[in-house]
Amino acid sequence: xxxxxxxxxxxxxxxxxxxxxxxxxxxxxxxxxxxxxxxxxxxxxxxxxxxxxxxxxxxxxxxxxxxxxxxxxxxxxxxxxxxxxxxxxxxxxxxxxxxxxxxxxxxxxxxxx
Numbered sequence: 001x002x003x004x005x006x007x008x009x010x011x012x013x014x015x016x017x018x019x020x021x022x023x024x025x026x027x028x029x030x031x032x033x034x035x036x037x038x039x040x041x042x043x044x045x046x047x048x049x050x051x052x053x054x055x056x057x058x059x060x061x062x063x064x065x066x067x068x069x070x071x072x073x074x075x076x077x078x079x080x081x082x083x084x085x086x087x088x089x090x091x092x093x094x095x096x097x098x099x100x101x102x103x104x105x106x107x108x109x110x111x112x113x
Contacts, residue, residue, distance in 0.1 A: 036092060071111040083107050 030042070039045050059077035066073035087107065091100035 032092075036088070065111070066113075069113060072113045075111060080107075080111075 034040065034042075034045060056077070058080055062071065062075060062077055062080060065071035066075075084107075087100055087103045090103060091097050
């Protein structure tokens with residue numbers, strides 16, 4: 001704990017509750033996120049299509065599936081995007097990929113009409 005933090009008059013518990021991330025920790029996590037997204041730099045992340053464009057694409061796919069009768073019509077793109085966003089972290093390690101596949105199967109089963 002830094003001298004500066006201790007001299008504020010706060011208790012150890014108060015200082016300990018304060019989030020503290022080193023630049024190295026942030027960089028390590030950012031590298032993992034970029035790798036999972038298939039990106040090599042912050043610039044590529046900045047220039048990548050934003051989540052809104054992905055949501056519009058997903059909306060178009062869901063609407064086409066609903067029109068064809070192959071999936072339910074009551075699923076919003078925001079709901080599906082949230083489900084996929086929740087599954088994505090489960091596929092980060094090779095031993096997790098089978099679980100992510102099962103989660104995707106469950107999601108697709110729930111979409112079918």
